[in-house]
Amino acid sequence: MHDDLPELPHLDQRLAQLRMATTQLDAPRCVEKELMQAFTHQFARRRPSHQPWHRRLGLLEWSAAGVCAALTAGVLGLLLVPPHLVDGLPETGALVRIDNGAAFIALDSFERIAAEPAPRLVEAAVPRTMLAAFGLPLTPENAGDDVRAEMLVGAGGEPLALRLSSID
Amino acid sequence: MTITPTTSDDELLRRMRAGEAPAFAALYRRHQGPLYRFALLRCGSPDTAADTVQEAFMGLLSGRLAFDPLRGSLPNFLFGVVRLLILKHEAPRRRESPLPQADDDDTPALSCDDACPLTRVLADEAAEDVRRALARLAPHYRDAVILYEMHGLSYGEIATICAIDIGTVRSRLSRGRAALAKALRTHALDAN
Numbered sequence: 001m002h003d004d005l006p007e008l009p010h011l012d013q014r015l016a017q018l019r020m021a022t023t024q025l026d027a028p029r030c031v032e033k034e035l036m037q038a039f040t041h042q043f044a045r046r047r048p049s050h051q052p053w054h055r056r057l058g059l060l061e062w063s064a065a066g067v068c069a070a071l072t073a074g075v076l077g078l079l080l081v082p083p084h085l086v087d088g089l090p091e092t093g094a095l096v097r098i099d100n101g102a103a104f105i106a107l108d109s110f111e112r113i114a115a116e117p118a119p120r121l122v123e124a125a126v127p128r129t130m131l132a133a134f135g136l137p138l139t140p141e142n143a144g145d146d147v148r149a150e151m152l153v154g155a156g157g158e159p160l161a162l163r164l165s166s167i168d
Numbered sequence: 169m170t171i172t173p174t175t176s177d178d179e180l181l182r183r184m185r186a187g188e189a190p191a192f193a194a195l196y197r198r199h200q201g202p203l204y205r206f207a208l209l210r211c212g213s214p215d216t217a218a219d220t221v222q223e224a225f226m227g228l229l230s231g232r233l234a235f236d237p238l239r240g241s242l243p244n245f246l247f248g249v250v251r252l253l254i255l256k257h258e259a260p261r262r263r264e265s266p267l268p269q270a271d272d273d274d275t276p277a278l279s280c281d282d283a284c285p286l287t288r289v290l291a292d293e294a295a296e297d298v299r300r301a302l303a304r305l306a307p308h309y310r311d312a313v314i315l316y317e318m319h320g321l322s323y324g325e326i327a328t329i330c331a332i333d334i335g336t337v338r339s340r341l342s343r344g345r346a347a348l349a350k351a352l353r354t355h356a357l358d359a360n
Contacts, residue, residue, distance in 0.1 A: 005341060010353075017295045020295070021296075026200060027204040027217070027221045032200070035225050035229065038226060039229055
């Protein structure tokens with residue numbers, strides 16, 4: 001045990017006697033009792049009370065919850081409203097412009113129409129029910145009618161735009 | 169989860185901080201004995217020893233004492249805390265008395281009258297003689313001797329607890345033991 005300490009056999013024996021005599025000594029019981037009371041007191045403050053949750057929240061917590069709820073509702077509202085209700089256009093992908101009873105319906109982007117090298121104009125009769133999808137007026141009386149239209153087609157025959165001379 | 173003697177101190181500490189009273193009780197019961205015995209032999213007063221043990225555990229409980237498991241074991245950390253608390257308790261007395269010399273082995277014995285529980289417990293007269301001789305050692309020798317001889321700690325552990333280097337532990341232990349042996353010899357001669 002004492003590799004680098006001077007040998008003192010008598011001392012080692014006496015120290016062993018003291019070690020034996022004190023080995024059973026413990027702190028008084030009252031120390032443990034007081035510590036456990038302190039423990040209970042400390043964690044009782046942290047432990048949730050038996051009140052219902054809504055009564056444990058203060059004014060600050062309720063205010064924060066209200067602001068969070070309002071923000072969440074606003075964001076959700078913006079996300080869930082269909083885009084066509086936002087910009088007022090039908091959800092067809094087409095661009096419609098109505099002016100003095102005549103309508104121009106772009107079936108492709110304006111850039112694509114403008115870039116078409118050799119567009120052709122073709123006369124056509126379009127069912128009014130089909131035009132209703134583009135936001136044109138449809139009544140039970142005129143639902144079965146055809147509308148005279150001029151269709152702009154590309155060099156490959158793909159439709160680019162429709163012009164309706166009279167939609168009334 | 170149940171607590172067994174093999175449950176680690178770190179686990180008990182974690183559960184204590186989560187509010188498990190049995191974990192704190194287990195931690196206290198595991199370490200109070202050695203800490204109390206160290207404090208008692210170090211300061212000689214059962215009341216002061218009990219107070220320092222209580223204060224050390226209160227610090228652990230309240231979080232005032234930040235124990236870092238990466239920097240050592242919990243028992244050694246608590247030994248260090250108890251030692252500092254005793255030094256703090258002794259500070260007023262130290263201010264009034266001269267500093268001990270390096271080889272001073274004639275420090276007045278710590279007060280522990282006949283009514284002292286330690287004296288009553290130590291019915292073994294031989295053990296009581298050693299305790300009295302130990303109490304006369306200079307405090308810095310007493311730390312090393314008690315931690316090494318009574319608690320079986322290594323030089324490195326004692327160095328950490330007392331915040332000194334290992335060489336100093338070795339020299340204090342050597343001089344402390346020599347002073348203790350001399351005191352016991354003198355006592356035996358006087359008795360004869």
